[in-house]
Amino acid sequence: MTQTILYARVSTLDQDLTHQRTHAEKAGFHIDEVVADHGVSGVSTRLAERTEGKRLFDMLRRGDTLVVRWVDRLGRNYEDVTETIRLFMKKGVIIRTVINNMTFDGSTTDPTQMAVRDALIAFMAATAQAQAEATKEAQRAGIEANKGNADKYRGKKPSYSRDQFNTVVDMIGAGQGASAISKATGLTRQTILRIRDDQAASEAALAKWGI
CATH class of the missing domain: 3.40.50.1390 (Resolvase, N-terminal catalytic domain)
Structure with a gap:
């Protein structure tokens, strides 16, 4: 079974x-x-x-x-x-x-189906690594910006969690629209579009709050 x-x-x-x-x-x-x-x-x-x-x-x-x-x-x-x-x-x-x-x-x-399948696997794996590297860079930037200044104003706390952020980035990378992403994550279209338009800044905001 x-x-x-x-x-x-x-x-x-x-x-x-x-x-x-x-x-x-x-x-x-x-x-x-x-x-x-x-x-x-x-x-x-x-x-x-x-x-x-x-x-x-x-x-x-x-x-x-x-x-x-x-x-x-x-x-x-x-x-x-x-x-x-x-x-x-x-x-x-x-x-x-x-x-x-x-x-x-x-x-x-x-052989043609195999080639297409393997190309998709390679593309998706490469995208996953690229997103991970971008996330690490944004986290380093957020840490550096606050180094030596623990009381620095961090801005408004993000309305999304780390897991929600990752889901939004993944679905955007997969070509999903804001409506579908909103339904899957429970986030507003405005929040999703803000993440889409500046993923680095959105990631940095999470890092500043230690999320």
Whole structure:
């Protein structure tokens, strides 16, 4: 009997995973089990090295489906993400994303379909790493701006969480419109457009508040 497993990850212990399952179910996925890692970085920690992530390699069997919000849940390192997806495909596991409803599996033998599939995997993995690097740079900028001046006015506290910010960035990268993103995150269109128009400043605002 095949199963559908949702893998979720948040980078800080106080972030909530609930909306990742809710988002998946609203997209039509019937989740049998959720495997989740809390407080784990997708940049520095490979999936196979995470407490819960490594369980997937034993749990998933041929014909099973692995659901992730976006490929950055598997990792934010290009080589790690592409290697992980290909490994699961070789085992006969189907990988599906909630955002944009992408499907990756190793069943096709048509060379053109394989080329398109592999190109999409490479593009998505590269985008995940690029976004991670941009986030780190924005965090460094925010820390530097406040160094030596603990009382410096930090501005208005962001109306979005780190997880909401990441979802907005992911969905924008996937070509989703503001209305769809608003429905998925609960944020206003104005907030989404502000993040879209200046992701670095939006990320810096989170960093200033230690979010």
